Amino acid sequence: MxxxxxxxLTNAEVHTLAEPDETHxxxxxxxxxxxxxxSAYEVAFLEGVATDVVxxxxxxxxxxxIDAHTHLEMVGQHLVHADLRRAGSPxxxxxxxxxxxxxxxxxxxxxxxxxxxWNETRYLTREDLDSVSETRPVIAFREDMHTAxxxxxxxxxxxxxxxxxxxxxxxxxxxxxxVEEAVDPLFEATEPDYAETRDLVVAxxxxxxxxxxTGVHDMCRDSHKPRxxxxxxxxxxLTLRTRINYWTTHLDSVVDTGLQTGHGSAMVRTGAIxxxxxxxxxxxxxxxxxPYADAxxxxxxxKWVVDPDALDEFVATAHDAGLQFTxxxxxxAAVAGVLDVFSEYAAAAARHRVExxxxxxxxxxxxxxxxxxxASVQPNFLKWAxxxxxxxxxxxxxxxxxxxxxxxxxxxxxxxxxxxxxxxxPLFGIEQAVTAPDxxxxxxxxxxxxxxxxxxxxxxxxxxELGTVxxxxxxxxxxxxxxxxxxxxxxxxxIDVAMTLVGGDVVYR
Numbered sequence: 473m474x475x476x477x478x479x480x481l482t483n484a485e486v487h488t489l490a491e492p493d494e495t496h497x498x499x500x501x502x503x504x505x506x507x508x509x510x511s512a513y514e515v516a517f518l519e520g521v522a523t524d525v526v527x528x529x530x531x532x533x534x535x536x537x538i539d540a541h542t543h544l545e546m547v548g549q550h551l552v553h554a555d556l557r558r559a560g561s562p563x564x565x566x567x568x569x570x571x572x573x574x575x576x577x578x579x580x581x582x583x584x585x586x587x588x589x590w591n592e593t594r595y596l597t598r599e600d601l602d603s604v605s606e607t608r609p610v611i612a613f614r615e616d617m618h619t620a621x622x623x624x625x626x627x628x629x630x631x632x633x634x635x636x637x638x639x640x641x642x643x644x645x646x647x648x649x650x651v652e653e654a655v656d657p658l659f660e661a662t663e664p665d666y667a668e669t670r671d672l673v674v675a676x677x678x679x680x681x682x683x684x685x686t687g688v689h690d691m692c693r694d695s696h697k698p699r700x701x702x703x704x705x706x707x708x709x710l711t712l713r714t715r716i717n718y719w720t721t722h723l724d725s726v727v728d729t730g731l732q733t734g735h736g737s738a739m740v741r742t743g744a745i746x747x748x749x750x751x752x753x754x755x756x757x758x759x760x761x762x763p764y765a766d767a768x769x770x771x772x773x774x775k776w777v778v779d780p781d782a783l784d785e786f787v788a789t790a791h792d793a794g795l796q797f798t799x800x801x802x803x804x805a806a807v808a809g810v811l812d813v814f815s816e817y818a819a820a821a822a823r824h825r826v827e828x829x830x831x832x833x834x835x836x837x838x839x840x841x842x843x844x845x846x847a848s849v850q851p852n853f854l855k856w857a858x859x860x861x862x863x864x865x866x867x868x869x870x871x872x873x874x875x876x877x878x879x880x881x882x883x884x885x886x887x888x889x890x891x892x893x894x895x896x897x898p899l900f901g902i903e904q905a906v907t908a909p910d911x912x913x914x915x916x917x918x919x920x921x922x923x924x925x926x927x928x929x930x931x932x933x934x935x936x937e938l939g940t941v942x943x944x945x946x947x948x949x950x951x952x953x954x955x956x957x958x959x960x961x962x963x964x965x966x967i968d969v970a971m972t973l974v975g976g977d978v979v980y981r
């Protein structure tokens with residue numbers, strides 16, 4: 473006689489998202505793992521006196537979403553500091569910064585502005601932010617975090633640490649716009665201490681669970697987050713399975729301590745070593761094979777942040793130490809450079825990853841398949857690929873080569889979906905993938921959901937533990953109050969999460 477389940481979800485539309493996807497009526501979890509999936513009648517045999525039976529009232533049950541690329545403290549920062557996302561104009565962004573200035577005596581910081589959505593398409597400037605404060609530093613990070621705007625006080629305080637080439641000027645005077653390495657001193661200035669980092673992570677964790685997220689691959693750069701995650705885990709307060717992708721600045725320390733990819737507990741594990749290779753389209757710093765369509769000088773083709781030779785050294789060290797590697801590469805030249813390096817290091821076996829991989833011109837899809845790298849991509853970025861959007865302006869005719877998910881999937885390239893916090897909302901990303909502006913590149917609802925579940929688990933080497941609703945796997949589940957297969961594609965992002973479970977425990981209801 474089998475032992476009773478701890479929790480049963482019944483009267484549901486349970487999608488396994490295995491291949492092929494199967495639909496059942498109920499799922500049972502015991503000791504954190506799925507022990508039965510089947511009809512309501514079959515699963516009811518595992519009901520005991522202490523079993524919590526949840527009537528899902530016909531709602532859809534899926535494996536929990538895994539965000540394959542995020543920065544969890546940034547989600548918390550949007551909740552604490554000036555949230556500049558969806559500000560409709562420079563003036564509205566400045567107003568939000570002024571409101572934040574009234575709440576604090578220290579630095580005035582805002583996150584997430586996106587000038588490509590404004591009628592007045594320009595970055596925030598020194599003059600804009602001087603109107604917030606002339607005495608305190610004011611810092612506004614663009615959504616991509618590769619560009620920031622600062623006031624004169626911030627330039628006075630941090631300007632000496634900024635490389636001249638990454639500080640934009642006009643008539644010899646700084647405009648207040650800084651990119652790439654010039655943003656690093658601002659990261660350091662705004663880096664929260666341990667206590668604040670914990671508060672940010674706890675707030676972001678709650679928000680993630682509300683969105684049906686049960687696991688994250690978090691990019692950690694000179695942060696207290698690894699300590700915070702392990703402390704929360706030890707206290708039993710961590711409700712997100714967290715995979716820590718350490719920056720290359722930590723590479724020597726990770727190697728010296730003997731960590732390898734996959735080491736850790738059920739809730740916190742070592743992931744990959746991470747670096748940039750190029751910048752972003754928003755800042756015209758993503759490295760392209762051909763110049764930007766709207767380059768002011770007609771020649772700008774972006775820049776290397778870490779060039780292929782330096783990348784090769786990082787990958788060699790990580791690979792030899794048993795560590796997965798993941799490289800940010802957005803422009804086609806950067807993606808080509810990363811794939812060339814990965815081709816030397818058994819990328820398929822190690823599951824080395826390319827983060828973003830946005831512009832794939834020419835033979836790059838085929839090259840991806842040959843090398844065997846994972847495409848860790850953000851479908852929510854397709855919001856910039858619509859008519860008259862950011863990609864249209866920056867790339868012109870090459871916009872059609874941005875994020876060809878259908879080609880990648882058909883070529884056998886593993887797809888892992890994440891958000892990069894722009895925004896952290898899996899259902900928004902899934903809607904973007906199934907309504908892609910190029911109809912030939914659209915994914916089905918099932919394919920998009922799998923990339924946000926099984927695909928992310930595969931990228932972490934955890935597909936035997938997570939990513940589908942199957943017996944033996946961990947009981948990480950999400951209940952949706954509508955079916956993404958039944959609503960119009962343009963309404964998927966409007967679906968509400970009714971419940972989220974991690975290891976069979978309800979972490980959001």
